[in-house]
Amino acid sequence: MSTEGGATAYIVHHLTPLSVGEGFWAFHLDTLFFSAVLGGIFVWFFKTVADKATAGVPGMMQNIAEMLVEFVDNQVKDTFHGRSDLIAPLALTIFCWVFLWNAMDMLPVDLMSAIGGVMGIDYIRVVPSTDLNATFALSISVFFLIIFYSIKVKGVAGFVKEMTCTPFGPKMLPFNLLLKLVEELAKPISLALRLFGNLYAGELVFILIALLPPVIQPVLGFPWAVFHILVITLQAFIFMVLTIVYLSLAHEEH
């Protein structure tokens, strides 16, 4: 495993998704599977807590759920300046789901590969956020929500007026439109690529550390893993906060 060909092949093997189909219609089965499973875990956890919720002394699961809900609720109250029943549950879903995606990166690099090998699966990537498809799916959904709420709150006429007449007056219509389009498109693109870049780089560093001699691995691997815990939580938090901020901007009326 110390030849150059071996190292590159090892890295590429760990970064190749399990995909079916060609080109645009390539489905990354591992991303789909793991994001569905993690979504199921999230829904199951909150449903179980909600079913057994008690007003007396709460158990550990209820404590965790209450902490999460209160945390997200405070964020939404601080940042969101509109009226909507959708925002807080959406923020909670995004935060928990993205956090679970990212947390899959803490599993050892070779563990899932070995399990997959035993089951006959050659390539498997367990972190959905390292797949551009998953992060863009989430951010494009948020983008559609932004447009939907912009039109719902301002009306179609108001939305068109906002797109064409700000920040300069109506006389500079093409320039305004270009500026607003770039600004609106930058939102989902930056959301998706920020999450992707952070997690892909994290996973790649783990794989590179796995290529070092086993004696050195804990020296580098442990600090990076600890730092990565911060990155995981931070990136999920940033995704959630920016979603709330963008939706708050969409709800603004003048």
Place this chain on the structure above:
Amino acid sequence: MELASLIANVQGLTVIGVGLILGLGAAGTAIGFGLLGGKFLEGAARQPELAPMLQVKMFIVAGLLDAVTMIGVGMALFFTFANPFLSAVQSAAG
């Protein structure tokens, strides 16, 4: 041999590009975080009771600072492992 030297040329230039992306991104982010952290410490020293709120806002801005750098890291890793310029040379030559 001609193909090998073409590939070597493309790879060499790609590596320089990747190095620039990573290095300049890191430099910009480091300076940005330094300024951000300094302002946070100043603000927290002035009004310690605001420190928790300022810390949350600091992390939010930190995430925004990281964004384009991370996009750059993603693109740099893409060029390292799945270089489209290399595949163009290979498909043109063979």
